[in-house]
Amino acid sequence: MQALTNRAKAVDRRPMTFMEKLYIPAIAKGMSITMKHLFQRKATVSFPEKKRDFSPVFRGLHVLNRDEEGRERCTACGLCAVACPAEAITMEAAERLPGEENLYREEKYAAKYEINMLRCIFCGFCEEACPKDAVYMSETFAPANYQRKGFIYGKDDLLIPHPKEQGK
Amino acid sequence: MTLLSIDWFFIIEKVLLISAVLVLSLVVAMYSTWGERKVAAWIQDRLGPNRAGPMGLLQPLADGGKLFFKEEIIPTHANRFMFILGPSIAMMVACMTSAVIPWGDNLTIAGRTVSLQVADVNIGILFIFGVVSMGVYGIMIGGWASNNKYSLLASVRAASQIISYELPMGLALIALLMLTGTLSLKEIVEAQRHGLWNVVYQPLGFFIFLICAFAECNRTPFDLPEAENELNGGYHLEYSSMKLGFFLFAEYINMFISSALMATMYFGGYAFPFMDSLGLSPNMLTVLGFLALFIKTLLFIFLFMWVRWTIPRFRYDQLMRLGWKVLIPLALANMLITGAVVLMRQH
Numbered sequence: 370m371q372a373l374t375n376r377a378k379a380v381d382r383r384p385m386t387f388m389e390k391l392y393i394p395a396i397a398k399g400m401s402i403t404m405k406h407l408f409q410r411k412a413t414v415s416f417p418e419k420k421r422d423f424s425p426v427f428r429g430l431h432v433l434n435r436d437e438e439g440r441e442r443c444t445a446c447g448l449c450a451v452a453c454p455a456e457a458i459t460m461e462a463a464e465r466l467p468g469e470e471n472l473y474r475e476e477k478y479a480a481k482y483e484i485n486m487l488r489c490i491f492c493g494f495c496e497e498a499c500p501k502d503a504v505y506m507s508e509t510f511a512p513a514n515y516q517r518k519g520f521i522y523g524k525d526d527l528l529i530p531h532p533k534e535q536g537k
Numbered sequence: 538m539t540l541l542s543i544d545w546f547f548i549i550e551k552v553l554l555i556s557a558v559l560v561l562s563l564v565v566a567m568y569s570t571w572g573e574r575k576v577a578a579w580i581q582d583r584l585g586p587n588r589a590g591p592m593g594l595l596q597p598l599a600d601g602g603k604l605f606f607k608e609e610i611i612p613t614h615a616n617r618f619m620f621i622l623g624p625s626i627a628m629m630v631a632c633m634t635s636a637v638i639p640w641g642d643n644l645t646i647a648g649r650t651v652s653l654q655v656a657d658v659n660i661g662i663l664f665i666f667g668v669v670s671m672g673v674y675g676i677m678i679g680g681w682a683s684n685n686k687y688s689l690l691a692s693v694r695a696a697s698q699i700i701s702y703e704l705p706m707g708l709a710l711i712a713l714l715m716l717t718g719t720l721s722l723k724e725i726v727e728a729q730r731h732g733l734w735n736v737v738y739q740p741l742g743f744f745i746f747l748i749c750a751f752a753e754c755n756r757t758p759f760d761l762p763e764a765e766n767e768l769n770g771g772y773h774l775e776y777s778s779m780k781l782g783f784f785l786f787a788e789y790i791n792m793f794i795s796s797a798l799m800a801t802m803y804f805g806g807y808a809f810p811f812m813d814s815l816g817l818s819p820n821m822l823t824v825l826g827f828l829a830l831f832i833k834t835l836l837f838i839f840l841f842m843w844v845r846w847t848i849p850r851f852r853y854d855q856l857m858r859l860g861w862k863v864l865i866p867l868a869l870a871n872m873l874i875t876g877a878v879v880l881m882r883q884h
Contacts, residue, residue: 396848403580403847413584 428493428506431484431522432529436474439531442503445479452498457488482527486511486520546649555655558635566789567597569838576842604782612775614684623679624776624783630672631790637661638797639723641807641827644820653827654723661722662710665798666703669753672791673699676762679784680772692772694853695762699753701860706749708868709742712875713802726806736803741871743803745864750795752860755788757845764850796837797830804833
């Protein structure tokens with residue numbers, strides 16, 4: 370039979386020789402290996418003090434983006450909800466009233482925007498589907514919560530801080 | 538009146554020494570648990586306990602506190618007296634063996650010579666064997682009193698292991714006794730102080746003793762008595778809180794004492810190379826000697842841990858085969874050869 374990989378190894382079923390039956394060389398070899406590990410660099414990350422960097426393609430918690438003037442980009446088109454395979458996103462659209470031009474970029478905006486983090490599978494399709502570059506996936510985890518309703522993230526959880534008002 | 542007078546200084550001195558040795562073995566056992574976790578972590582490329590205190594040094598206190606505050610359960614059908622007796626025997630026996638180990642040479646304090654050995658009895662090794670074999674009762678009673686078939690089976694397994702390995706251990710020691718001609722541990726150390734260490738004369742004997750010490754302390758690869766993952770929990774299956782803690786703690790004390798014993802009998806005890814040519818005062822030498830013994834002991838404890846994280850556990854039949862078919866014949870052969878050499882030297 371042809372080997373699928375070149376890593377296949379035939380098992381040696383010959384009876385053990387006297388040297389092998391002594392076990393001592395094998396034990397010494399094993400102990401030298403463990404001794405080597407004693408001095409190796411540790412894989413542990415001391416978590417709360419040191420945070421591990423995520424990979425650049427990591428898909429974490431969602432954020433709703435704003436434009437340069439701090440206006441919400443989302444127009445409640447619903448493409449992200451359609452793209453979502455887990456059906457985690459729901460939204461309600463509303464029309465911008467006069468005088469709200471500094472709040473919303475387009476005439477239509479999302480009055481309610483919710484992502485159910487218990488359903489979300491962090492596939493990133495919403496991010497890809499968004500024509501307005503409004504929804505992004507950040508590099509953080511959803512924090513733990515005691516109740517299921519705590520995992521339904523509304524707009525106040527998702528919107529990133531206002532770029533101009535942030536300093537205040 | 539003078540006939541009945543008691544040497545109060547002698548009694549105070551011994552009481553102090555006994556307390557010191559007891560505290561030392563308890564502290565070492567406590568920190569062995571910390572050391573075990575640290576060594577395990579380092580070998581597995583982890584950091585180990587480092588949250589409680591600097592370097593995790595308060596970890597044993599936290600563990601101890603936890604054990605004390607855990608709920609204590611005595612099974613309804615267990616024999617209450619026996620159930621408590623088991624861990625008590627294990628702990629008591631573990632603490633008793635330290636009495637005959639010479640922790641150092643004599644100290645001279647205000648004209649009095651104080652020996653750093655609780656009891657220099659001329660049957661030192663026999664005493665240790667007698668006391669160590671009592672340890673089986675702790676395990677047997679612990680397993681039997683739980684009134685649980687699994688604990689009983691485990692304790693039978695443990696007892697047979699300990700008894701099996703006591704034989705080659707004794708045989709290995711007989712070869713040593715043929716060389717030194719004494720059972721007193723102090724004299725064995727003194728002989729090594731002026732000559733070579735016994736391990737040079739008795740490498741095979743030491744090796745057999747080492748293996749048996751591993752088995753007697755229930756350390757990996759001989760930790761069948763508490764193989765919780767593939768056998769059952771072991772003889773302490775039904776135990777909780779500090780009674781379980783006593784069993785585990787006794788094991789660490791045993792490890793410390795057997796390490797000290799190996800250092801004493803085969804690695805010169807408190808003697809270290811060139812100690813008599815340094816020109817130091819006797820008291821200074823005694824302190825240094827104690828440190829030398831302590832370092833040797835710690836190295837042995839490290840060896841125990843190092844082996845634990847290297848070698849997998851034996852199967853029960855392999856364990857018995859090694860004990861009866863390999864170690865006992867080897868120990869007998871070692872005894873025979875030693876005897877022949879001793880005889881040849883005399884003629």
